[in-house]
Amino acid sequence: MNVTPLHIALVSETFAPEINGVANTLERLCSGLRARGHRLQLVRPRQAGETHGGDENLLLTRGWPLPGYAGLQWGQSALHKLLRRWQRNRPDVLYIATEGPLGLSALRAARRLGIPVVSGFHTNFQQYSEHYGLSLLSRLLTGYLRWFHNRTRLTLVPSASQRVELQRRGFERLELLARGVDGQLFHPTRRSAELRAAWGLEEDEIAVLHVGRLAAEKNLQLLSRAFRELQRALPQRRLRLVLVGDGPQRAQLQAEHPHALFCGVQRGEALAAHYASGDLFLFPSLSETFGNVVLEALASGLAVVAFDQAAAAQHIRHGHNGGLASPGDEQAFIEAARWLLEDEESLRRVRLNARQHAGRLGWAAIVEQFEAHLLQVLP
Structure with missing residues (x-):
């Protein structure tokens, strides 16, 4: 099926070459969407050695170290920068992969401009907090995550068990987007x-x-x-x-x-x-x-x-x-x-x-499913 190329803005507080499952997944999704003819604008914190975005398809923001996770960052809120960028060059759809200050500011900017938003539930931060002596914050964090994701058109979750757990906690409009593997590299x-x-x-x-x-x-x-x-x-x-x-x-x-x-x-x-x-x-x-x-x-x-x-x-x-x-x-x-x-x-x-x-679990089918979810929320 031929799909009209989309202008997709992807917002994340982590991205390759950082090493974690979220960064790996997003790199695969981005490269797959570009290969299918879509235009990707990436919004993320500046990494070591970077000074500026360089073009319209990369917007870098300031980052702050994530406590307990050396090498990873929170992205600083960038509401006004995003409003200026997206008023001048409006995306068709927004994908928010992380729920930190940068993700929240992207959600606010998109809602103000009427841009449809799909979010991804990539990390159990509410569960992680219990392992770092922050168990009292776990309920508050769950409430924030529910509030955040329920303000998007769709939330993508990677596993059926995760979807059931989030539904039990009051998360709405959940769809499954599994993961693939590079069967030529890992062999x-x-x-x-x-x-x-x-x-x-x-x-x-x-x-x-x-x-x-x-x-x-x-x-x-x-x-x-x-x-x-x-x-x-x-x-x-x-x-x-x-x-x-x-x-x-x-x-x-x-x-x-x-x-x-x-x-x-x-x-x-x-x-x-x-x-x-x-x-x-x-x-x-x-x-x-x-x-x-x-x-x-x-x-x-x-x-x-x-x-x-x-x-x-x-x-x-x-x-x-x-x-x-x-x-x-x-x-x-x-x-x-x-x-x-x-x-x-x-x-x-x-x-x-x-x-x-x-060997049957390549990324191509996952990218097609992701594309379909993005198309689903368009007016």
Whole structure:
């Protein structure tokens, strides 16, 4: 179907090359929409080394550090700047990906100018607050997020479980927009004997991998417990814990696991090689709206163990292409990992099925769905 090209303004307080699921998703959506002939104007905080936007399709604002998240920012309110820009060059539709001061000012400007707005619920900030000693603010934050999203024409959520949870909390006009994965970048052929040798692994050793921010909201105490219990339960299997990423809990984890490998932040082909060079992927987080790393691990041919929610609920069949546990059932999570490691043939079969499933989850269909949602709100 031929679609008249749109002028789309996308507002976000995070964007590539920052490393997080929101930035990765938005980069994919933007490149996909441009490839389909749409004009994209990006509004975001200025990143290190940037001085100005340079053209009409990039508007940079001042940013402020996000407490507890080194390298990420809140965008400063830019109401008058946005009003001037959009009065002169009006977008057809606005997509707001984050609900901070910049996102709020964009919502206010769009409502004043009558520009239709679609919002995205990308991050469970109300849940994160509880992990940083701000539990008293969680209810207030939920109320603000509900108020914010209910003032847009449509809110896109990445998983069915997230939609149910938000509906229960009074969020309206919710539609599903899942995530894709680059199945050429994340692929089992990226497995590297050289990298495994650099990790100090023998051929028969099992690399138990985790990729993500090393922070409180990722439930990493379960990662530690699970790995220790697997070592005790399966002394015949030689296991090595490999963590890719960085964050405030790194020092604590290094003290708890002196023999683990901490690889730091990886990008692009190096990240893909780290995935494919692992064997089992443990993802204990309970705070994800989706969890892009689950798809990246599946596409890389890893057996994934996760809780039955968000991306894992949509894409893992327990015992077929991974292992699932009921949310919060830590013992079931550990038992799922143990089952995968007890039998080499089961592990091999699950890994093959994981890749086969993820190989069908490209970004092209997701971009088309996103385009359809934007068209849906036009007058």
